[in-house]
Amino acid sequence: MDDIRDYLESVFSKLPQTPEAHRAKDELGQMMEDKYAELLAQGMPEKDAAKATIAEFGNPDEVLESLGVTPQPARKWHPGRIVAVVLGVIAVCCVCWVAFCGRAEADPHAGNVDATIGENFSSVDVSAACGDVVIKSGDVARVSYSGAANTSFEYEVQDGVLHVTQTQTSSAGTQASDGIVITVVVPSTAELSSIDATTQLGSVDLQGVEAARMTVSSQMGDVDVSDVDLSNATLKLSVDMGEIILDGNEVSPGTVIRGTGERIVDVSAEMGDVTVTAL
Amino acid sequence: MPDEISSDFIRGYIDPMILCVLLQGPSYGYEVSKRIRQISGDLYTVKETTLYSAFARLEKGGLVESFPQVAENGKRRTYYRITPAGIDHYQARCREWKLTKDVVGRFMEGCGA
Structure with missing residues (x-):
């Protein structure tokens, strides 16, 4: 039920x-x-x-x-949207500039982590403020992070959920995502009930990791889901300003729902492309 | 050669199918879908999404009315009943079907005979 x-x-x-x-x-x-x-x-x-x-x-x-909702709305570039994109680009430039200036003083090793996870988990929840997120399959559960000084990085297994959280600690300036990578390795034997992965600035890459429910998103960056068995899946793909590429073919932008299978795969990017490739 | 019914084709007839069921009395979603399957001799099963969108369309067009009712098991359900306009529409669709069947049949059942 x-x-x-x-x-x-x-x-x-x-x-x-x-x-x-x-x-x-x-x-x-x-x-x-x-x-x-x-x-x-x-x-x-x-x-x-x-x-x-x-x-x-x-x-x-x-x-x-x-319901009067068009399933695959044709996106129009009305003036408000163009202003939003221009402001977005300016914001990204500022962020990069501030981060570049701040980085000279930052300890390059601060926040670096590479740890094996001993506890069992059946769900993965990754939330990043700034940086690329990679979730892949491997022999043992592992979390690694190459961070920067003004971010904090935490991970813990609680009630069967592996929580991986990266937040910004300094209010002086936001960090460029460049070079910041959060990697989560899920044992290939694990059967996961859910994967949630999101980053505000950076890409999200899921390779060969599966769960009954997968929710993957980025606000500013590409989202890539590959080597996932989609034969029994309901796919919900949405982009605000990028492209959707499903199995190598570009499909119409907006929100696309494909299939009615049991596995639910929800992939979205506000400013970036969504690429999904089945196993 | 396909021996299965074309779902695109039959979807065009979902409205009269629902109206036909409701002519026998008010009913709710799942019961209507079961009746459709029974009447079709198990050859056609309507999907929930198809059925709901048809109900919404029929109600908007004034061909059916919905009302809440508590079923025997205490469950609250949305029931549908056919309206006089719905009966008219059903009869018009039946006449249209007879004509369609006659015209298309001339080409599909032994051409030129």
């Missing part, structure tokens, strides 16, 4: 919270609950019943259309 609710939540999460959307979610939930209950009554195990219910849900795009 929770699987079904999670699925509906993810389908509706990025829609405007209108009464129509609320009603659609409520009614689709009723239909799914009824179907699930009947499959259980027929003796189907809970997991299979949830799977079948989600698999037969249909194409979320159909619902969006009935």
